[in-house]
Amino acid sequence: MEHIPLWAQIGAVIVLLFCSGFFSISETAMMALNRHRLKHLVNKGVFGAKTTQSLLVRTDQLLGVVLIGNNLLNTIIPVLTTSIALRTFGSNNLVLSVATGIVAFLIIVFAEITPKIVGASFPEKIALPASFVIAPLMRALKPVIWFVNLFSNAILLTLRINTKGGREHRLSTEELRTIVLESGSFMPTKHRSILLNLFDLENITVDDVMIPRRRMEALDLDAPFEEILHQLETCYHNKLIVYQGDIDRVVGVLHVRKTLAALHKQELERETLRELLAAPYFVPSGTPVFKQLQYFQETRQRMGLVVNEYGELQGLITPEDILEELIGEFTTTIPRTVGSRRGWNEQGECIVAGSMPLRELNRWLQLSLPTDGPRTLNGLILERLEEIPEGDVCVQIGDVQLEVLQSDDQTVRTVKVFRPKTQARTVQS
Known part of the structure; x- marks a missing residue:
């Protein structure tokens, strides 16, 4: 290499350091790139996203071309640097030691640490453009990559390490919850609250959201008929649970508007009232809320009576009660004897x-x-x-x-x- 000008050798070292840094920054950026974010960019047709996705599907080949290029350059750089040192300062053990230290420092700082930090900090901005350089290199070095990976795959097979099973990245519910919590200002507070409440539906049951039996508005069919008529005219809800003697003996659900319409057309009697009853829909205690919401949708029911294993009535649940767990209270409820909807007073x-x-x-x-x-x-x-x-x-x-x-x-x-x-x-x- 004595016939090569000194300035050309120094320039070659700088170029090789830059190329080695490119491989390091590309590798780190592509490995740090969020796969779900990348799928979103592909669907939007962002320039370079599809090429990057195709590279990440073949991780073994991607790492092969990056590491082959990086290590090859890191091997050539010390040779050139040693040649420059010998040509400038002559053959001396001290010179060789200093040159080796300088080369190691240059590679660590300019070809490893700095590029990797930048690649990890801005994976999307770096990985997408870099894919257009890595993709043709992968095709050009395909035989070399195949030969190198042949040995790597043999070692993995010997150690019984299956790499295919780890390629599919699935987010758990807790990971999705963390993503929503960390969305910060990127997502409105109300939307974030609804998503978090949606995750909670898997962990709560109908017992957590039902109206307890003590707060249920129900009609006793054995009560004096005057009291029944008065309750129908002053009741708060459009549907009433009707029982006979004991609230655990539910006989049906009464549609109040239809009953009052029948009352105006003709004289309403106890037997006529019984004929207007609809069959009650019972829900086992402990049913998951999300599953119950699906049951409401499948059965076209608007009200369910929660009963325990002994058949005792525990409470009442409607689709609105479940939706309130998601978006907050929006429907009217039974008036409370104490407390109001004004919330905190001036004294807190x-x-x-x-x-x-x-x-x-x-x-x-x-x-x-x-x-x-x-x-x-x-x-x-x-x-x-x-x-x-x-x-x-x-x-x-x-x-x-x-x-x-x-x-x-x-x-x-x-x-x-x-x-x-x-x-x-x-x-x-």
């Missing part, structure tokens, strides 16, 4: 019924009371106190302070909820 307090479901209370007041145990506020307080309070009692659950205002021998009737300090600071800011 709110009075609610002890029978209120915890999931509904959390959604309404933006609280984080635990929902993996009792389903109502009354149940949560009794579990924490391990007894029914006889007078005014305060209890702290997480960051929420609760004060029992009214209770009887069986349940906690009324509770005052104090706004958490962290929530108060957020509202003020």
